[in-house]
Amino acid sequence: MADQAQYEELIRQFSAFGAVKREIGRLMPSECPSGSAAVLTLLDRHGDMRMSNLAELLAVDMSVTSRHVAHVVERGWIERSPDPADKRSRILRLTPAGRAQIDELSRRTTQLLAECLADWSDEEVAQLTRLMARLRASFDDSRAAPHRPPPPVLEQTTRTPAITK
Amino acid sequence: MADQAQYEELIRQFSAFGAVKREIGRLMPSECPSGSAAVLTLLDRHGDMRMSNLAELLAVDMSVTSRHVAHVVERGWIERSPDPADKRSRILRLTPAGRAQIDELSRRTTQLLAECLADWSDEEVAQLTRLMARLRASFDDSRAAPHRPPPPVLEQTTRTPAITK
DNA sequence: TATTGTTATACTCTATAACTATA
DNA sequence: TATAGTTATAGAGTATAACAATA
DSSP states (O other): OOOHHHHHHHHHHHHHHHHHHHHHHHHSOTTSOHHHHHHHHHHHHHOSEEHHHHHHHHTSOHHHHHHHHHHHHHTTSEEEEEOTTOTTOEEEEEOHHHHHHHHHHHHHHHHHHHHHTTTSOHHHHHHHHHHHHHHHHHHHHHHHSOOOOSOOOOOSSOSOOOOOO | OOOHHHHHHHHHHHHHHHHHHHHHHHHSOTTSOHHHHHHHHHHHHHOSEEHHHHHHHHTSOHHHHHHHHHHHHHTTSEEEEEOTTOTTOEEEEEOHHHHHHHHHHHHHHHHHHHHHTTTSOHHHHHHHHHHHHHHHHHHHHHHHSOOOOSOOOOOSSOSOOOOOO
């Protein structure tokens, strides 16, 4: 367990990270802002999926996902086909043009990182990647199980507990 | 030097970090969004300074800084006094109310991190902090010295080079 | 003429709420 | 009645450009 000063320093780094994000953003094609890039990357990573699934992976509201997807569909990078199993739903799939766009994004970001992190060792890059992945996971877990006050004090009876949904 | 797959994975983590940022943002008092918090924190860290200096530390355009500062001044958390040495300039200084606000921010973020990172060791927190600080520094360095194409081929003369500003 | 700030405008990302179509 | 998705609206962050005041 870290102390308060360590947490404060970590938060400062989180805040300063915005500068890195903006630097990367400036590098992106103006047609493909970060929201679009995230959609493409996740579809590439996880394969075809529904809107709700993508929203979950993006960790944003579905209304936001809908906007980003619309932008990406307009540019022909993904297609939205009706789900035969549930007519409310739509299946998202990367197009060849979408794949090409991903390759271009990858080319640009890789080049930027190769320049900026030229003096980082392989292991340092891997370490930062691991820690950030774990950070995200730790926040996900906490969101799933928020500050439960004191653990529930069980009644001192033998009665079968009611099902609390 | 890392390979392309490692860089791609790191970029994915950067993108996913937005979820952590939003989680923290939700925790903040609505009167004090992240822009305001950054202003307060930097003033606390570095002491009184001018707008341009703060803009540099925030790594955003001064127009953005001006907006954030105005918001914070309206709430009485900092004061903007004229700089006697340069009447174009203004000196920013934290007020006691600003200090109180910082304490409140610190209280909230510390509590959140203590919950989310409960199973992180002291050393892991420190490691992530270090790596993110270095990341920021590496990007700063690259911005200062961008992709210089081939190193300048010097003319084969003995003439004193003209001063190129 | 150059620098320090401020303001106007525009764009991206995000969330909430209202709405449509289907289950 | 509940769920999948869309759209309208609003708020925050950012950048560019035009502007004012001062150096």
